Amino acid sequence: MALLDLLGRRWTMRVLWELRGEPLSFRGLQAACSGMSPSVLNQRLAELREARLVEAGEAGYALSAHGRELLSLFGPLNRWAEDWARSLHG
Amino acid sequence: MALLDLLGRRWTMRVLWELRGEPLSFRGLQAACSGMSPSVLNQRLAELREARLVEAGEAGYALSAHGRELLSLFGPLNRWAEDWARSLHG
């Protein structure tokens, strides 16, 4: 899975996750990721744009059609993660 | 998502992925990840065991029930990743 290479880097999935709603500006995205370094954010955005998962538009950075598809697969993952977190220290 | 913290570390998802089939020994797992450092592998295994996603048994390291649940969510992800990879350089 080449996808795991891309996603298995710090902040990558987090960035996708933060873009699940409205488009965000560079600085907005940085704030949403609670202070991630701009150098890394820029690097991730470049990778994600090259992978056609994110695109830069008028309103800022947003998920592409592919990106939205991918994120929709995160939905079940998120629901599962909540149960799992509860069962861990619950 | 606390899960993203765990998965957003190098090799974490790869390790889970390589354990999708039979249990693997430490060195087998290292080889399956094509030469990942044993120090990091050991660290990841510790994290995954603490997260109750992987457990060490007789036959080596294997997914726990939770781990198998999580990996089953990777199935659609994998199918999607193949289409996506094809559409990228296809």
Place this chain on the structure above:
DNA sequence: CTCCGGTGCTACGATAATCGAAGCATACTG
């Protein structure tokens, strides 16, 4: 025009994560 606040992004030294190879301790086999 200048100034101000916003933008996307870069530079760079400091810190943390990862690598790669070697080796240790143990157990089993012959």
Place this chain on the structure above:
DNA sequence: CAGTATGCTTCGATTATCGTAGCACCGGAG
């Protein structure tokens, strides 16, 4: 005993990430 396999540790080198500062640009206000 030697040989082979195991899980795992150590340590110096390399790479990734951090954190802060700052650049270049743009639009609006004065």
